[in-house]
Amino acid sequence: MxxxxxxxxxxxxxxxxxxxxxxxxxxxxxxxxxxxxxxxxxxxxxxxVFTKTPAMIPPNPTFANYAYVLTETMVPRYFLNSLVVASATAIIGTAITSLAAYALSRFQFRGKLGYMTMLLATQMFPAALFLAPLYIVLRSYGLINSLLGLIVAYSTFVIPFCTWMLKGYFDGIPADLEEAAMVDGASRLAALRQIILPLAAPGLATAVLFAFLLGWQEFLFAIAFVQSDQWRTLPVGIALMDSMYGVSYTYLMAAAVIVTIPVVILFAFLQRYLIRGLTAGAVKG
Incomplete structure (x- = not known):
């Protein structure tokens, strides 16, 4: 039995x-x-492309589509623009959010709860709602039609989310570690740099990945804030390829693969940090 x-x-x-x-x-x-x-x-x-019997394996495989996209279009320029914007957004956003999250995790000060509530509230509204206000602000500072304007716009969305996520991660690191370092003569900034940040590497990697992907794939702000062809990013450039170079699905697919490959490689290397960082930031604190 x-x-x-x-x-x-x-x-x-x-x-x-x-x-x-x-x-x-x-x-x-x-x-x-x-x-x-x-x-x-x-x-x-x-x-x-259009046949009666669709074939997953190309009957006559060719690299001509990639050669055309890389030599006869602005895709390489768009790729460089996207790389600059995404990398700058990731570096600036992570640097600011790590300091802000550390302050919220370790210090008690007047207005802390209100500040945290404000950060959370910004995540409740759709991005399109911020389009007109950001356009007015960027135009007043002469940042329309520039990569710097896109970096500033993207950072406004990266900072609130990553601050909340990293705060939860910092809350899970015992404060005794940095206090012991400061007893030995280290400054708080040195303790943060040498002890806390290395322990928070998965959370930082998650923040970097989130910020980079946002800057790499964002479309709405890129098409609204940039009108010059030389400053366009990949998502906008590929979307406008039909009107600039005529409709060709093989060229569009080749350009789409070029966009996708860096993201796939980045996920392949950082997926374990992404899972650990998001989980820790979600459940701790």
């Missing part, structure tokens, strides 16, 4: 595990097939 109950439990456990794995496999397949089709189309000739 005991063996029967044990076998039943094992069978139920196996069925649950199989159901979970099948669900995850189906979800992964659903997510990866569009990217595989995008990748396949980027290597096809224009006449091979």
């Amino acid at each position: 005991a063996m029967t109950a044990r076998a039943r439990r094992r069978r139920i456990g196996f069925l649950r595990s199989a159901a979970v794995h099948l669900t995850l496999s189906a979800t992964m397949l659903l997510l990866i097939v569009p990217f595989l089709w995008l990748l396949s189309t980027s290597f096809k000739l224009p006449e091979d």
Whole structure:
């Protein structure tokens, strides 16, 4: 009887595990097939795109689409602009949020609760609501149609979210560690730099990744604040390729692959930090 109950439990456990794995496999397949089709189309000739029998493997694979996109269009310039904007947003945003999150985690001061509530409230409104106010502010400082204007605009969204996330992470690091360092003669800034930040590396990596991806893929502000073709970023440049170079799905797919590859590589290297950082920032404190 005991063996029967044990076998039943094992069978139920196996069925649950199989159901979970099948669900995850189906979800992964659903997510990866569009990217595989995008990748396949980027290597096809224009006449091979629309056929009666769709083929995942290109019948006549070619690199001509990539050669055209990289040599005959502004995509390399857009790539450089996006890289500058995303990198600057990640560096500036993480530097500011690490200091702000540390202050909120360690110090008690008047208005702290109100400041934290204000940071949280900014996440409740859609980005489009900030479009007109940010445009007016950037125009008054001469930052319209410039990469610096985009960096400032993106930082306004990176800082509130990453501050909340890093505060939760800093709350989970014992204050005794930095206090012991300060007893030994280290300043608070030195204790932060040499002890707290290394321990908070997963949280910092998550903040960097979030800020970089926001600057890399954002579209609304980029098309509203930048009108000059030489300062456009990749999402806007690719969206306007139809009007500038004519409709060609093979060129569009090649450009889309160029946009996607850096993000895939970044996720591959930082995914463990992303999971650890988001989890710690969400449950601690």
